[in-house]
Amino acid sequence: MSLPHAILTALLEKPSSGLELTRRFDKSIGYFWSATHQQIYRELGKLEQAGHIRALPAPVPARGQKKEYEVLPAGRAELGDWVGRSEDPKPMRSALLLRMRAAAIVGAEGLRAELERHLALHREQLDEYLAIEERDFPAERRRTEADRLRHLVLRGGVDLERFWVEWLTRALAELGRSEE
Amino acid sequence: MSLPHAILTALLEKPSSGLELTRRFDKSIGYFWSATHQQIYRELGKLEQAGHIRALPAPVPARGQKKEYEVLPAGRAELGDWVGRSEDPKPMRSALLLRMRAAAIVGAEGLRAELERHLALHREQLDEYLAIEERDFPAERRRTEADRLRHLVLRGGVDLERFWVEWLTRALAELGRSEE
DNA sequence: ATTAGCATGTAAAAGGTTACATGATTTA
DNA sequence: TAAATCATGTAACCTTTTACATGCTAAT
Numbered sequence: 001m002s003l004p005h006a007i008l009t010a011l012l013e014k015p016s017s018g019l020e021l022t023r024r025f026d027k028s029i030g031y032f033w034s035a036t037h038q039q040i041y042r043e044l045g046k047l048e049q050a051g052h053i054r055a056l057p058a059p060v061p062a063r064g065q066k067k068e069y070e071v072l073p074a075g076r077a078e079l080g081d082w083v084g085r086s087e088d089p090k091p092m093r094s095a096l097l098l099r100m101r102a103a104a105i106v107g108a109e110g111l112r113a114e115l116e117r118h119l120a121l122h123r124e125q126l127d128e129y130l131a132i133e134e135r136d137f138p139a140e141r142r143r144t145e146a147d148r149l150r151h152l153v154l155r156g157g158v159d160l161e162r163f164w165v166e167w168l169t170r171a172l173a174e175l176g177r178s179e180e
Numbered sequence: 181m182s183l184p185h186a187i188l189t190a191l192l193e194k195p196s197s198g199l200e201l202t203r204r205f206d207k208s209i210g211y212f213w214s215a216t217h218q219q220i221y222r223e224l225g226k227l228e229q230a231g232h233i234r235a236l237p238a239p240v241p242a243r244g245q246k247k248e249y250e251v252l253p254a255g256r257a258e259l260g261d262w263v264g265r266s267e268d269p270k271p272m273r274s275a276l277l278l279r280m281r282a283a284a285i286v287g288a289e290g291l292r293a294e295l296e297r298h299l300a301l302h303r304e305q306l307d308e309y310l311a312i313e314e315r316d317f318p319a320e321r322r323r324t325e326a327d328r329l330r331h332l333v334l335r336g337g338v339d340l341e342r343f344w345v346e347w348l349t350r351a352l353a354e355l356g357r358s359e360e
Numbered sequence: 361a362t363t364a365g366c367a368t369g370t371a372a373a374a375g376g377t378t379a380c381a382t383g384a385t386t387t388a
Numbered sequence: 389t390a391a392a393t394c395a396t397g398t399a400a401c402c403t404t405t406t407a408c409a410t411g412c413t414a415a416t
Binding site for chain 2: 002005006008009012013030031032033034076079080082083084086087088089090091092093094095096097098099100101102103104105106107108109110111114117118121122145146147148149150152153155156157159160163164166167170171174175
Binding site for chain 1: 402403404405407411
């Protein structure tokens with residue numbers, strides 16, 4: 001049950017509309033939580049009903065009209081509470097690793113191309129995160145605790161992409177050994 | 181839609197009952213796919229109906245009685261087909277990273293203990309995987325292609341746990357800087 | 361006026377989690 | 389024979405994914 005807390009966090013960082021949130025989830029929030037616009041709109045409704053957020057008064061409230069939300073004290077309290085809660089890491093699910101294990105039995109036909117495709121995707125993602133890092137956390141400057149926390153989270157995203165790039169590179173090398 | 185393929189893979193490696201499969205998912209299959217016994221029983225039913233697997237004839241078929249399954253040719257064909265399919269990597273969702281980002285706003289109260297708890301869990305998991313590696317993939321021996329593939333998958337699990345251990349260690353060090 | 365793009369939603373289906381129910385087998 | 393354990397299953401719920409629907413706004 002983390003989506004509402006992801007949204008509260010995003011809204012505290014900057015009040016936004018549903019579509020703006022969607023875009024932020026696609027970009028800078030994506031390295032620790034992902035969500036589609038359908039999830040976001042549904043959850044915004046629930047959060048509003050619960051009194052955790054409210055829509056800023058709009059000049060002309062109507063469907064198809066931008067609607068900005070901000071976090072209410074109750075929402076901030078709920079988030080503060082949630083941060084202190086304990087939760088076990090979710091077990092892994094990687095379709096790619098599964099394909100590889102299945103390939104050990106039924107043959108690795110076509111797997112190589114898929115590995116190369118994933119390698120390219122992860123390299124791209126890694127470059128994006130590195131660009132964000134350069135932009136938002138430049139060099140060695142006196143930083144606040146909050147800055148250091150945010151940087152650590154981004155570092156998580158960066159290092160995870162690096163892991164995939166390295167693993168895929170190694171996998172492709174190993175796979176090549178006998179195929180030529 | 182990968183759970184059925186995870187089960188087909190597991191059953192091809194060794195015909196099993198539902199509970200045996202559950203145990204295997206908890207241990208050696210867990211580093212690339214996880215599933216509970218409820219999911220597994222439900223899916224075994226579907227796979228049997230689809231003609232992809234069959235229950236081995238039991239002496240006394242009854243509820244509460246062990247029921248072993250094996251993969252039929254149609255199941256193997258489906259798996260072979262699936263391995264060649266293309267699928268994008270699923271975007272990340274880490275409640276821990278989210279907690280950290282939220283902590284940057286509402287305060288890191290109690291986060292340190294949670295990080296330490298996760299560090300311990302990931303160290304344990306890493307040790308388990310390393311033990312499996314030593315047992316199943318000893319030293320440098322002539323290996324078949326299938327062995328190399330299986331080893332690569334396990335390496336994925338190992339390296340991912342290492343990533344978490346390293347990131348958490350670093351996070352704790354960073355967090356400590358200002359708290360004392 | 362029409363089209364493209366922005367913006368907010370609804371609905372149905374698939375997948376995963378949690379809680380509970382039940383029968384068979386072994387062991388104290 | 390009672391309790392523990394093995395084994396299979398059902399049901400309800402929650403979350404995520406996919407597809408579709410609708411209304412506003414700006415540009416051609």
